[in-house]
């Protein structure tokens with residue numbers, strides 16, 4: 001049909017008759033085409049794809065290796081951001097508006113835990129990650145990262161530490177405050193030696209904040225390495241160097257919402273958001289530069305490339321690259337026995353793909369023994385939820401947070417391995 005239309009149009013142009021006559025002739029020639037078209041389909045009789053929603057849970061979904069049971073553990077969480085398991089299996093869950101919620105014996109306590117810091121909450125800003133001190137059972141210390149108000153107009157990213165007594169936080173106070181930072185994201189993770197890594201994002205826009213990622217006098221766009229009291233780790237790569245904060249461990253990042261250790265090598269991995277296409281998962285090395293905004297695979301939101309150079313010799317290259325963007329949030333490497341086929345795979349929460357709504361999912365990335373990508377799978381894509389965080393529970397099951405005003409904590413457990 002298309003070929004027919006094309007040849008008619010070409011012929012008409014060739015004779016260069018007037019526009020109105022041209023249209024008339026075209027319409028006349030089109031009539032036989034409609035006459036010979038297939039009979040109309042009664043769309044009422046065709047089954048419509050009906051996509052499940054989170055309200056349909058519990059549900060069993062297929063993945064490449066397992067059938068998984070997806071259950072709601074808790075609902076009514078307001079824009080949850082981060083989570084941590086307590087030694088007894090209870091959980092602490094942060095909400096963007098500044099609250100920390102306690103899931104006690106599997107039930108969400110109605111009131112937030114008192115004693116949290118004052119948080120600047122607006123769109124991307126708010127309370128973010130939470131972590132337990134490695135010796136939590138002895139000292140009860142909890143760490144929070146959040147956007148801290150600085151006077152009337154400014155804000156930044158701060159790390160606060162306090163003691164959790166089972167009911168409230170005691171002596172919660174900032175132990176590190178970064179240089180001013182508008183709406184930057186932050187994750188924290190403890191290293192096996194008891195030191196602490198922290199991402200400071202917020203190096204968003206070229207010509208305004210992005211260049212801070214290349215400037216050691218700003219904390220934006222860096223991974224920081226701290227002692228457990230918030231002071232700089234003594235062996236840091238730029239320690240004592242003019243123009244660099246002593247906390248800086250790596251630079252050239254944009255906005256990093258995922259941070260975890262890869263169990264096979266002990267390396268620190270982090271992912272980061274690019275604007276449009278070009279989200280990256282990187283292996284974080286001391287003193288390394290990850291290139292933002294000098295090199296990037298991304299485009300501006302309105303189309304043009306950020307830079308004509310996707311890579312350069314002196315900058316570290318990502319181990320995983322997302323084109324289009326998946327808006328990654330939360331990073332976990334699975335180490336349990338419940339999903340043996342998924343051992344050491346990376347799991348990344350996605351909030352949306354290619355800036356299209358209802359495309360969020362949990363991404364499983366299969367890595368070989370060198371940490372190189374060999375396969376990717378989208379899990380929970382049926383639900384299309386924004387996935388904000390992913391963690392392995394003490395029960396070796398997988399827990400995810402959905403990031404909405406009525407956010408949920410979901411649990412994924414294997415039903416049976418998929419038959420070959």
Ligand SMILES: [Ca+2]
Nearest residue numbers: 280290291292
């Ligand atoms: Ca990069």
